[in-house]
Amino acid sequence: MVKDRVTVIDIARAAGVSKSTVSLVLQASPLVNEATRAKVNAVIRDLGYVYNRGAANLRQSNSKSKIIGIVVNDLTNSFFAELAVGVDMVVQSAGYVQFLANTAESVDRQREVISSMREHGISGLILSPARGTDANDLKPLVASGIPVVNVVRQVTGAKVSSLISDNHAGMRDAVRHLAGLGHHRIAFLGGFPDTAVFNERLQGYRDALSDMDLALHDELVVSSAPSRAGGVAAIERALLLRERPTAAVCFNDAVAFGVCDGLRAHRLDPGEDFAVIGFDDVIEAQTAVPALTTISVDPQGMGRRAAQLLLKQINAGRADAEAIVSSVRLVVRQSCGAAIDKRERLSLL
Amino acid sequence: MVKDRVTVIDIARAAGVSKSTVSLVLQASPLVNEATRAKVNAVIRDLGYVYNRGAANLRQSNSKSKIIGIVVNDLTNSFFAELAVGVDMVVQSAGYVQFLANTAESVDRQREVISSMREHGISGLILSPARGTDANDLKPLVASGIPVVNVVRQVTGAKVSSLISDNHAGMRDAVRHLAGLGHHRIAFLGGFPDTAVFNERLQGYRDALSDMDLALHDELVVSSAPSRAGGVAAIERALLLRERPTAAVCFNDAVAFGVCDGLRAHRLDPGEDFAVIGFDDVIEAQTAVPALTTISVDPQGMGRRAAQLLLKQINAGRADAEAIVSSVRLVVRQSCGAAIDKRERLSLL
């Protein structure tokens, strides 16, 4: 039952050639004669040979393990699941395979998994850093010449590439849209204030208010966990204000859904009695009722782009850090109370 | 810039010992003197040595790569994302790292990623097989002695372990609950009829109807894609029937959410005018409005159990296939129209 491995030497023996020839066949080298190639391939199939990348890798110390790592801070958030799917698509078709790990926002976990991945010889890493990640955490990685692409969040001071969405512009557009619909008291709901993403979005909110000549009321900024439950909590607090807001931009879609839930619990109809705009455009955003107006960042596309960038750096051999901010766009659906395009709804059914 | 690898030999030289000693230190062998161990460890830290598992693995041909694979058919479905998180938790703390791949229901993709993982030397695989997976697809894997645990879906004829939820009992309980609330026309909505899961759930539906002395109407079984959009489509069709159903059990939670959306589009209030029960208990089920009554299968727990089972088999060296059906339970919330427990709602806010 314990089948001992079939090696390239077994193949060679069975095919009556040398191991070197078999190796050449495996690499699809043009040096080998057609007839020989065919015979060797036949034997490979017959004996059920499986290539040992570990061994191969050991020899060609210079380079490529065909493994990349992706570590995210919260895989239960569908944004990151989507992102992982996007990455998976491009690495798979490039013949790579990915280690995926979830840190659940723990820097310790993150350190462990990254070092474990290093030991396994990843040739690149896509990282959505846990909160509190320090540039030093990435030092050894980049020092050893392994390309790293940060997504979603940046690590200040780290000399790695990054791909983040235009948080400032996205939130600015959302607020402008609401202001354009006549809202004066617009809340900013959800998110942890100690993150760069939060602050970028908040700045977008502030700048838009000032652009539109609206007053900034600090009590309208209510932070909370960036989750559905956090959204419920945030709107609860916002509704306690003497002067209630009439609209809200939310830290992300999860928060926005929670806000809708919370509104309904107060017999308020999101999209009718209160305008809500999310951020991310997760898949559920378009099928929810009411369909969520949101800032589309296309997580899957972001995953694809991150993977492409990483593969480019891997192949280039040298990785000069480049910072890409990926543009976002406002997708107007129903939750903001703008005119509902009946056709769009129907096409969904 | 291209730092050449620090090897065990470099360490040995710098510490003034032999490579064998360094190796023993790496394996925390009790054979080595405390003082020596300390010195070696210091050098390891100083030189920034990183262990090369590939090389180690090559030598100890017998065994353990510390890598397991997990391949799922749809990572964008949060059920599977949760499952992956569960797996990740236990494999991480066992010092393993996981390859994760998404097949998007393509058996070709599945074949490719599994063989790629084999080349990389996984020591076990957790698989939620793509639709149409054949026992032969798994043959070579099990023949080479790599333990495989199927989750969610079974592959008939394959000699591998499996961990599936009790689809029959779950759906039976759901239907009984609805019947107990006085519903006579209960629809079964969503899911692809050519899957084992669908048929198990459908059988549970049928058996419950017969238990409760209710007639079985074929037109009340409406299949569709197991997605939110599919749920919308299914309820649309169900509402066209001359004699409309008054309640529905759904293939999964995604379908159930779609059904709620579809009901609202028809000005029907889910939980009030029409009872809906889902299957899976994804996280959103409890925070949605109305909170979804559903069959709880705890995907994360399932992931953990699958991983534990797999690790057990890896460590045992030999994997006798065992089939575990994991029990499920009905979680009554609001969408089925049963008495709403006000306290439960409030505790969520």
Added chain:
DNA sequence: CAAAATAATTGGAACGTTCCAATTTTGTCA
């Protein structure tokens, strides 16, 4: 047909580790 050019094949060393058997060092006891 011999010489040169080209095509195809090959043996051995190397990659970084672990394991084994053997050796050296240290400790114990009469």
Added chain:
DNA sequence: TGACAAAATTGGAACGTTCCAATTATTTTG
């Protein structure tokens, strides 16, 4: 102190592959 046991250390072979330089087989050419 000498003999022996125990503890600690060690050199080399091996794992499965790739690469290089070298060799052999085949074709072309004058």
